[in-house]
Amino acid sequence: MRHAIAAIACLFLFAAGAVHAGSSKTPDLSSRECGLSTPYNVQVDGGGVWLYRREGVPKEIFFHDGTLSVDHRVQAVSDADARRLRRMEDDARALMPEVAGIARESVSLTFDVLAGVVRTMTESERKARKVERHRDDALAHIDDSLGNGRWDQDVFGAQFEADVEQVIEQITGSITRSALWAAFTGRAERLEERADRVGRDVERLVDARSTALERRAEALCGQVATLHEMQGALEYRYQGAPLVMLERSASPAESIDATASVDIADRDSAK
Template sequence: MRHLALACAAALALAAPAADAHQGVQISSEECGFSTPYDVRIGPSGLALTREDGAPSEVLIHDGVLRIDGAALATGAADALRLRRIEAGARALMPQVAAIAREAVDIAFDAFAAVIEGMTGSTSRIERIQEFRASALARVDASLGDGVWDQDLFDEAFAADIEAAAEEFAGSMVRSALWTVLLPGGEGRLERRLAAMEADLDTRMEARADELETRADALCEEVAALHALQESLEIRLDGGAPLRLIEMTAAPAVAAAGQDEGR
């Protein structure tokens, strides 16, 4: 039973670094204390926001013009300028989010590769890791990289790529670890290998994860600025309601600092 427990511990060690890399920086609209019910598409026709539930269901912002469910709303010069700034800010934000997502993928799969090589001393499985990495990066490029943010679908797919890799390699890692502990002195070697691998990964990955989190935090200031511009809009929807594309879910410092922008 102790042999099996050590083998299972090795398999868990494989999944943990990548899971930590994924959880360390959430690719989520709520990460900065803001949220949006909309999916976002940015292209030549402008900044398009859509949702299945709630009203308005479609919002299009382009070159200072606002369309709500297909109908253009009259805007003054000040609001037209704010709308242009909102569109420009969203266009600038999306590539940065895509870059953060790509780095999170790289951290996760670098951790996988390090664990496999550290546990087995073999690089033969690294090619398969690169296939998983390429698939995950292609998903980022086809969504965020192309100006498309379908938040629920993206979050699910992002986690699924990592989980699929962990499941595929966990079995082979259990077999490799079990073979090691069955050899004379194998238990001690496996325990030392696991301890050394954990320490090495902590050193190498923690700095990268911290840097990535710092980059993600910096984007929160840009999100807060977009929220402040939205709050300063004089446009009102039918019934007198203000336009609400971004909602504040908490009161982060960056949100408080950006409240006066655009007023």
């Protein structure tokens, strides 16, 4: 019995690893993914583009049809800037549905992997449907925010992450109970077969969908970079400085590279 339980524990760890492997291949939903970020919350709709925040200056920026307002005061802009602002508005309006679509697919993929693991490891449609209901709640959260053209800094913040963690904890409990039951009833080999199937299914699901998702994310980064370039071309100055709505930030990959460089430098200096 002791050996059976140990085997089941290993299988469970494998299944949990499959979940994280699946979710790790999906694009990060952070606004820093493209190496650019905004310190503002953003609302984009037919009435224009509105950027707002509680701290920092300016607190609010609004532009629509070539007109620019900063902290509720209309600003004088050149004809060239008016054209740039119109294009930025059009591009931002086209960008938001793409952001929402990528977020939906990324969340769907993650929860589909989780539901697949539960379905295979527990052989319970009821438990798998429970995970799928959490997926539907997460998608509704996206539709109510990004789907309406609104990007909040905490749209995928602490509460959203806590909800996902809660789902993972529930799944962990379900799989653990199924594993222990299999061990006590002498069905460890059957569970091992299921774990093998989980690995194959997760790899197939993630590979099929993540490649297309990554292409969409790369195209999105190109659109964000274009917005940043147009911002840099604005002649308007706020308190003598360029108006910053998008700013450079380290992407996740760059952060990793920077950390690695520091580690190498530290090792070299230690020599």
